[in-house]
Amino acid sequence: MPTAHPPPFSTILSSTPQPSPTDLTPIYQGAEAHLYRTTFLSSTTPAALKIRPSKPYRHPILDRRLTRARILQEARCLQKLVKEGVSVPALLGVDWEPNADNGSSWLVMEWVEGGPVRVQLERWERYLKGVERERGLAMGEGIEKSEEEKVRGLMRRIGGAVGGLHRAGVIHGDLTTSNLMLRPKSAEAAVDEEGEGSPSMEGDIVMIDFGLAMQSAQDEDRAVDLYVLERAFGSSHPRTERFFEEVLVGYKESYKGSVSALKRLEDVRMRGRKRSMIG
Template identity: 50%
Template structure:
């Protein structure tokens, strides 16, 4: 939504093709980082293990070779996280605090087919431009505290939604640090916000 005039009866919108970042990250994780077994349950007792054994027995030699091949590195998701960090930094730089930053409130618009090529020569679902959406809780602020809380909300939401990808959140923060002059101060304030969050969790 860019603008509206209720009296004149018009509204200006842009349709963003693509999918939420949440969907694309989970698709990537499912393809390269299989979910872990149940904690405290022996692997041989899980249904997944039985299913995996059945699938392995039925797999063709070509499928077994593909499964044994080394996984591609994490360059795709690390690049995505950096683009996310840069997008959040650009928003904070112009004095906007989102208020509800999650990967569901970010859209990934895929690049044109000719540009959707990774270093390995293959298109990646994680390629594309980041668009932050849903500004219903947004406000105008240049406060380092407000910006840090914005990042903290995103950090907590990311860890909850994508626990298998938590290690890559630092790439987002690294890109954010380089996105505007005041970013290092905001990141320092983020440490204080984290401490307060931990204390609240301990107290209940």
């Protein structure tokens, strides 16, 4: 009886679904990663391709090992978080270049509609600046109740997302408003608003960019994650800083272990203040 041999590994690899190379729209080029909008399996399924390019100044073997380790780490993290129901894009594929001269590694994930929270908050700050200038008010004085409620709602959802992440035992490692996406609930709401009015803050928070993430059961790590986010709000969106407590309300609601993490946050803040006093 003939034994059934599996096809050679190289055939399996070359037939694994790959992002469509003819359909790549660059959306972001950083030092560490390049992001493209592409499609996956069908031309109507948008996907995000994240490439970690090889670094020519690094030794090729070391370079390949590092980019591969980092993309794998990020991919494993996404996979685990999707399984646990945390709000992150689903992982669709991951691979790396086996050739030593080109150490690029890549992953493909679900495309998240909408945009980074940063963009929406920057629009909001611009809008408020206009209001303040028009009425001769000091910074932050032009925030009406309805505007405050909108931002508080957004901040609470952000806290809820981070609580879900920590509940799953993962620390993000780089929580900024660029790494939080705001996905509108409906297609109509997704229409890009470029106007000068107050921008919409409706939608779900989806966390991205797990390149620096790690598993941890330490309150200290969770507290530092929150502190990094607090500092990001303070430095990038000064008008939102006084509503940061709302992030912590959302965090408490979604994560049982929040009490000890929040207690630890007090210590981390204290250390941060001391450090900035010393200079």
